[in-house]
Amino acid sequence: xxxxxxxxxxxxxxxxxxxxxxxxxxxxxxxxxxxxxxVSGIRWMNDGRxxxxxxxxxxxxxxxxxxxxxxxxxxxxxLRQQFNISDYSFSRDERKVLILTDRQAIYRRSYTxxxxxxxxxxxxxxxxxxxxxxxxxxxxxxxKVAYTKNNDLYxxxxxxxxxxxxxxxxxxxxxxxxxxxxxxxxELSFTKAFFWSPDSKKLAFYRFDExxxxxxxxxxxxxxxxxxxxxxxxxxxxxxxxxxxxxxxYQLENKERVKADIGQETDIYIPRVIWTPNxxxxxxxxxxxxxxxxxxxxxxxxxxxxxxxxxxxxDTYVDVELTDDLTYLNDGQHILLSSEKDGYKHLYLYTxxxxxVRQITKxxxxxxxxxxxxxxxxxxxxxxxxxxxxPLEKQFYSISLxxxxxxxxxxxPGINTINISGDFKYYINFHSDASHPTKVTLIQxxxxxxxxxLEDNKALSDTTxxxxxxxxxFFTFKTVEGTELNGYMLKxxxxxxSKKYPVLMYQYSGPGSQSILNNWGGSSxxxxxxxxxxxxxxxxxDGRGTGxxxxxxxxxxxxxxxxxxxxDQIAGAKYLASLPYTDPARIxxxxxxxxxxxxxxxxxxxxxxxxTALAVAPVTSWRYYDTIYTERYLSxxxxxPEGYDANSPTSYADRLKGxxxxxxxxxxxxxxxxxxxxxxxxLIAQGKQFQSFYYPDRTHGIYEHGARPHLFEMMxxxxxxxx
Numbered sequence: 001x002x003x004x005x006x007x008x009x010x011x012x013x014x015x016x017x018x019x020x021x022x023x024x025x026x027x028x029x030x031x032x033x034x035x036x037x038x039v040s041g042i043r044w045m046n047d048g049r050x051x052x053x054x055x056x057x058x059x060x061x062x063x064x065x066x067x068x069x070x071x072x073x074x075x076x077x078x079l080r081q082q083f084n085i086s087d088y089s090f091s092r093d094e095r096k097v098l099i100l101t102d103r104q105a106i107y108r109r110s111y112t113x114x115x116x117x118x119x120x121x122x123x124x125x126x127x128x129x130x131x132x133x134x135x136x137x138x139x140x141x142x143x144k145v146a147y148t149k150n151n152d153l154y155x156x157x158x159x160x161x162x163x164x165x166x167x168x169x170x171x172x173x174x175x176x177x178x179x180x181x182x183x184x185x186x187e188l189s190f191t192k193a194f195f196w197s198p199d200s201k202k203l204a205f206y207r208f209d210e211x212x213x214x215x216x217x218x219x220x221x222x223x224x225x226x227x228x229x230x231x232x233x234x235x236x237x238x239x240x241x242x243x244x245x246x247x248x249x250y251q252l253e254n255k256e257r258v259k260a261d262i263g264q265e266t267d268i269y270i271p272r273v274i275w276t277p278n279x280x281x282x283x284x285x286x287x288x289x290x291x292x293x294x295x296x297x298x299x300x301x302x303x304x305x306x307x308x309x310x311x312x313x314x315d316t317y318v319d320v321e322l323t324d325d326l327t328y329l330n331d332g333q334h335i336l337l338s339s340e341k342d343g344y345k346h347l348y349l350y351t352x353x354x355x356x357v358r359q360i361t362k363x364x365x366x367x368x369x370x371x372x373x374x375x376x377x378x379x380x381x382x383x384x385x386x387x388x389x390x391p392l393e394k395q396f397y398s399i400s401l402x403x404x405x406x407x408x409x410x411x412x413p414g415i416n417t418i419n420i421s422g423d424f425k426y427y428i429n430f431h432s433d434a435s436h437p438t439k440v441t442l443i444q445x446x447x448x449x450x451x452x453x454l455e456d457n458k459a460l461s462d463t464t465x466x467x468x469x470x471x472x473x474f475f476t477f478k479t480v481e482g483t484e485l486n487g488y489m490l491k492x493x494x495x496x497x498s499k500k501y502p503v504l505m506y507q508y509s510g511p512g513s514q515s516i517l518n519n520w521g522g523s524s525x526x527x528x529x530x531x532x533x534x535x536x537x538x539x540x541x542d543g544r545g546t547g548x549x550x551x552x553x554x555x556x557x558x559x560x561x562x563x564x565x566x567x568d569q570i571a572g573a574k575y576l577a578s579l580p581y582t583d584p585a586r587i588x589x590x591x592x593x594x595x596x597x598x599x600x601x602x603x604x605x606x607x608x609x610x611x612t613a614l615a616v617a618p619v620t621s622w623r624y625y626d627t628i629y630t631e632r633y634l635s636x637x638x639x640x641p642e643g644y645d646a647n648s649p650t651s652y653a654d655r656l657k658g659x660x661x662x663x664x665x666x667x668x669x670x671x672x673x674x675x676x677x678x679x680x681x682x683l684i685a686q687g688k689q690f691q692s693f694y695y696p697d698r699t700h701g702i703y704e705h706g707a708r709p710h711l712f713e714m715m716x717x718x719x720x721x722x723x
Contacts, residue, residue: 020468020493023530025716029709033463034526038430039440039454041087046094048423059088059097064426067442067452074099074118079125086113091142095120096158098128098136098145107182107669108700110134110191115147117158128156129163134179135192139200144252146178146194146203153178153194153205155252166203166250166257173215173234176208181243183236184208186670187628188271188320199279202301203250204260206270210234210243218667221696233669238623238630238644239637245270247284249301258304262286262297269628271320276328285323291632294318296326296354310354312339316551316558317632319345319512325370328352336360336382338370340551347382349401360403361386366548368394369417374424379405383420383427389413391548392474392486392518396429409448415519420445428454432520434472434488437461468493469529474516479571486516487541487572492532495581501537502586502723503576504528504612509565510594511633512547512554515540523592527712531719539576543568559640561622561633562601562647569598570606577609588612588723590715593671593700594619597649600679603660604652611658612723614715617671617700618662620679621648624672653682659722660690663711665698691718 027033041054045061050070052061057076060069074097076085086103090096096119103113112132118125128136133147139155146155151170156163167177178194185191193206216235219228236242247260247270262270262284269287271294276283282299284306296310312318322345325338334357335350342359345366349357360382361367371383379400389395396410396418410416414433421427425445432438440455472488479485492501506528508515515522528538544564545557557564569589577584589610591599596618603613622630622644623637634643645651660683664676676692683690693714698707 025712028526044421091138139196141200148178151176178205181208183626197279207246208243212241236627260299261306291317316555344550437520477575490538497581500583503537505539505589508595509598514547516542541572559643566601573609590614592616600649604655607655607657614661616663620675650682654686656688662692665695665702667697668700670700
């Protein structure tokens with residue numbers, strides 16, 4: 001692996017303890033004094049000279065050469081009373097705008113909303129229908145809009161406002177057309193499951209038959225109601241039945257639909273569907289149930305017949321996010337795709353029929369984001385971000401399609417998140433590092449010329465100085481097994497190396513995740529800063545299984561999720577305990593979701609190391625979690641029962657010695673409250689004392705109805721009283 005160097009980042013201005021203003025939970029989670037500003041809702045316009053963004057309930061067009069506003073496209077404040085713009089999209093000619101308002105969330109990504117069509121020429125505003133819809137999308141020619149409602153797919157013709165119902169068998173908890181079921185939404189990260197063909201003559205769409213998927217019941221404790229409500233939805237736990245998924249192609253002209261031939265096996269996943277540039281060919285990605293084989297299929301849109309053109313396989317699993325980079329080149333003869341086949345994520349060029357032409361990027365480092373290819377340039381330039389400098393950095397690069405002339409475009413250390421224009425002439429860089437909050441800059445790609453700083457977060461920078469935030473101090477250490485791990489600490493501003501400090505470790509630790517980055521903040525960053533003011537050292541460590549360091553490091557946890565991850569957190573705690581300024585008797589750990597699973601396992605397996613732990617919304621047995629995520633990393637419980645039970649916190653309840661707080665929302669549709677109930681029951685059976693707290697009807701994020709400040713106030717008190 002490429003060697004990298006970690007540097008302790010120093011904030012030049014020094015604050016004494018007296019100079020610091022006190023951070024409080026209220027200031028963080030109620031007053032929002034540390035809220036970072038950004039530029040949201042960015043849409044690059046067709047000619048490349050303009051982009052639009054949302055601000056103050058307005059959609060505003062900006063000139064990229066100056067970064068200045070040139071037109072207010074839509075002003076939600078003047079359209080009608082209380083018309084709040086949630087999101088928007090343009091027709092291809094940019095003369096019409098779809099505007100979402102009254103957006104109501106269902107799960108993490110799904111929603112319903114009222115959708116309106118705004119005509120920029122006539123200044124008219126009209127609802128698509130009197131009903132709530134979801135995922136309204138213009139056809140490429142701008143003459144129609146497709147959307148879903150009540151589990152069926154529709155489209156409307158804008159010439160006469162005639163609505164066509166594409167499907168009619170949608171039914172809750174049975175059939176879904178044009179949108180995804182719960183597990184696809186959560187684990188494959190999409191909800192809109194219909195796709196216009198390039199010629200606007202066809203609609204490809206998913207059909208989910210979830211009839212055989214077991215139901216889970218959430219009990220909702222609505223205030224004021226005499227009886228709680230049972231909410232039932234389809235949730236496939238590991239080893240259980242999934243939805244049967246089919247792909248159909250609907251022909252608008254004759255109103256007929258063709259079923260895509262994806263093979264006879266139904267226990268599969270279809271993680272992605274896109275049209276090729278040829279409106280007669282649909283591209284489908286298919287994965288087997290164990291997710292260690294991915295096929296790219298080309299489907300004839302008229303007959304539905306399919307052909308496998310490329311297969312990616314692995315001894316562990318194929319990361320589905322790699323397939324998001326699939327790009328069909330304009331020559332109709334080649335495709336770009338990411339792969340981890342050489343041990344790191346890199347870009348590859350194939351012929352249209354799946355023959356490898358070349359590996360484009362190479363080295364012991366990872367491509368992070370493939371941003372696109374400028375096919376108008378002579379060299380056909382590819383733009384991407386990578387960890388080439390260090391796993392802690394994300395830098396912006398370009399490279400030619402032949403794998404030559406690689407050039408680093410970003411200039412500052414840290415994390416660079418890029419939004420590049422469709423013509424690749426300009427990009428917006430969202431940059432931060434450990435000493436500076438996000439700075440949003442508009443840059444001309446040629447010559448890397450800065451056009452304008454769109455947001456510098458000066459107010460936040462001033463606030464952080466006023467409150468004397470301490471810097472991240474990066475470190476590495478080697479475990480007894482010889483593995484080098486990355487971490488950072490936050491120390492009290494008045495740190496004295498002759499004193500002994502309690503340590504609170506925070507981690508997430510999930511497969512492919514990264515908490516150790518040269519960026520601003522991080523999860524619960526300001527709460528951690530508050531704890532340093534109260535005399536605690538905060539430590540964060542990325543153990544084995546996390547990302548940025550190649551597949552061997554990331555995938556070694558396969559079929560034994562939790563084993564190496566908790567070994568490394570225990571090793572980290574022992575390393576921290578060995579430092580002259582820490583108190584070995586006062587080392588705690590906390591985490592949320594996968595991190596809650598880890599902190600639960602750590603206080604049990606590492607009972608001689610950790611004196612205190614908090615677990616928020618933890619998984620306590622992978623048997624209770626969903627198929628796609630769990631089986632990707634553990635296989636099925638039928639094939640790998642030991643992998644499910646050997647590192648379940650419920651299996652080690654007898655080992656609890658320290659102070660332990662378990663927190664969960666009863667309305668968590670993702671990591672069910674059942675997980676905490678199971679661990680609590682196991683601890684009771686072993687006669688162990690602990691604390692637990694539940695949040696009625698709150699979901700996985702525990703934020704609704706004032707829960708977040710209450711949560712962190714309670715967690716603060718627990719830390720102060722027990723660590």
